[in-house]
Amino acid sequence: xxxxxxxxLIAALLLAAGATQAAETTTVFAAASLKNALDxxxxxxxxQSGIAIRAxxxxxxxxxxxxxxxxxxxLFASADLEWMDYLxxxxxxxxxxxxxxxxxxxxxxxxxxAKETTIAFTPEGxxxxxxxxxxxxxxxxxxxxxGKYAKIAFEKLGLWTGIQPRLAQADNVRxxxxxxxxxxxxxxxxxxxxxKSDPNVKILxxxxxxSHPPVVYPFAVTADAKGDGAARFLxxxxxxxxxxxxxxxxxxxxxxxxx
Numbered sequence: 001x002x003x004x005x006x007x008x009l010i011a012a013l014l015l016a017a018g019a020t021q022a023a024e025t026t027t028v029f030a031a032a033s034l035k036n037a038l039d040x041x042x043x044x045x046x047x048q049s050g051i052a053i054r055a056x057x058x059x060x061x062x063x064x065x066x067x068x069x070x071x072x073x074x075l076f077a078s079a080d081l082e083w084m085d086y087l088x089x090x091x092x093x094x095x096x097x098x099x100x101x102x103x104x105x106x107x108x109x110x111x112x113x114a115k116e117t118t119i120a121f122t123p124e125g126x127x128x129x130x131x132x133x134x135x136x137x138x139x140x141x142x143x144x145x146x147g148k149y150a151k152i153a154f155e156k157l158g159l160w161t162g163i164q165p166r167l168a169q170a171d172n173v174r175x176x177x178x179x180x181x182x183x184x185x186x187x188x189x190x191x192x193x194x195x196k197s198d199p200n201v202k203i204l205x206x207x208x209x210x211s212h213p214p215v216v217y218p219f220a221v222t223a224d225a226k227g228d229g230a231a232r233f234l235x236x237x238x239x240x241x242x243x244x245x246x247x248x249x250x251x252x253x254x255x256x257x258x259x
Contacts, residue, residue, distance in 0.1 A: 025052040026229035027072055029063040031079035031145065031217065032172040033104065033191045038077070041245040045236045051229045059172035061143040067092055067222060074230035077219045079104075079173070079191075080145035084218040093220040097234060102217035103252040105192040106149055106207040111183045112200050119187075119204040123162045129187055129204070135168035137176040137185040145215075146173040150189040153212040177201065191215065193250035217251075 030038055035057045042053035056063070060078040064086050067073050076093060078084045081100075087093045108119050110129065119125050130136060139147030147169060154160040170176040173190050180188035181200040188201070195203050219237065221230045236242055243253050 024050060024229070025054055026074045026227075026233055028053060028055045028075045028077065028230075028233070029067060029071070029073040030055055030057055030075075030077040031060045031063070032057045032174040033079055033146070033194050034077055034217070035174065036197050037193070037246045037249040037251060040248075041237060041242045042233075044241070044245070045233055048236075049232060051232065053233060057172075057174070059139060059144040061145070062171070072224070072226075073222050074225040074227075075219065075221055075234060077101075077217060078145070079215070079217055080148065081216055081218055082148075083145070084220060087220075087222075092223050094223055094225070095220070097231060098218055098220040099234070099238060100216050100254055101219050101237060102246055103254060104215040104217070104250070105209075106146075106153060106212060106215060107190060107192050107195050107203045108205045108207070109177070109180050109188045109190055109195045109201040110186060110204050111180055112202050113183075114186065114202070114204075116204055117202075121157055121159070121205065121208070123159060126159060126163060126187070130166055131186060134166070134186040135179075136163060136166050137168045137170060137179040137188040138190070139173055139176055140169040140171065141167070144170075144172060146176065146190060149212045149215060153189075153207045156211040157208075191250075196250040216254075 038055055046052055060080060060083040064083040067087060088095055110116055116129050119129050138150045141147035141151040154163050168179060168185050173194055176188050177190050177194045177198055179185040181198050195201055219234055246253050
C-alpha cells in the first residue's frame with residue numbers, strides 16, 4: 001500500500017511539475033533574422049523571470065499564416081509592417097501591445113573568399129559579381145519581407161530587369177544566407193544583422209536608404225496569448241537591458257520610451 005501511495009504521489013508531483021513548466025513557457029513566433037538576438041535575450045529573460053522562451057523562426061509571411069490557422073503563438077515579431085498589419089486586420093494580435101522595436105539595413109553579401117570587396121549598384125557591377133551563370137539569393141519576392149524589400153530596391157535603382165532572371169528565391173532570409181555562406185550563390189541580399197551572424201560571408205555594399213521602405217520590426221502579443229509571459233517578455237525586449245543583444249547583432253533599436 002505504501003508503495004502504491006508513493007507511486008501516486010510521485011505521479012501527481014510529475015504532473016504538477018509538467019503543468020507548472022507549461023504555464024511558465026511563452027511561445028514566440030519571430031522573423032528568421034531575429035534568431036541570434038532573441039535567443040540571447042530569451043536566455044537572459046528566463047534567468048531573470050523563470051519564464052521559459054520557446055521560439056519558432058521562419059519568414060514573417062509563413063508565421064503570420066500559421067497564427068491565422070490557429071498555431072499557438074503568444075508573441076509575434078515580424079520583419080515588416082505588412083504582415084503585422086495582416087494579423088491586426090483579422091484581430092489576431094492585441095493592438096494595444098504593438099510596438100515598432102527595431103530597424104535593420106539591406107546589404108549585398110558574398111562568400112568570405114570571393115575576390116570582390118565592394119559592389120557597384122549598376123547593371124555592370126552585378127553582372128561582374130554574378131559571373132556568367134551565378135545566382136543572387138534572397139527571399140521569395142512576393143511574400144518574404146527580405147525578398148519584397150530587395151525587389152523594391154532593385155526596381156528603384158533600375159536593376160530589376162537584369163536581376164530578376166538571376167534570382168534564387170528562398171523561404172526565408174537565413175535560407176538565402178546559407179546559399180551564399182556555402183558558396184552556392186555568389187551574391188545575396190540579406191539584412192545587415194544576418195551578415196554579421198555568419199563569419200563565412202562578407203558585406204560588399206549597403207543599399208541606399210531611399211531605395212526601399214525602412215526595415216522595421218513590429219512586435220505584438222497575440223490575441224490568444226496564454227498568461228502574462230508574452231507581455232512580460234515584450235516589456236523586457238523594450239527595456240535597456242535587452243538593447244545590447246540587438247545592437248550586437250547589427251539592429252538599431254527604436255526608442256520606445258522604456259528604461
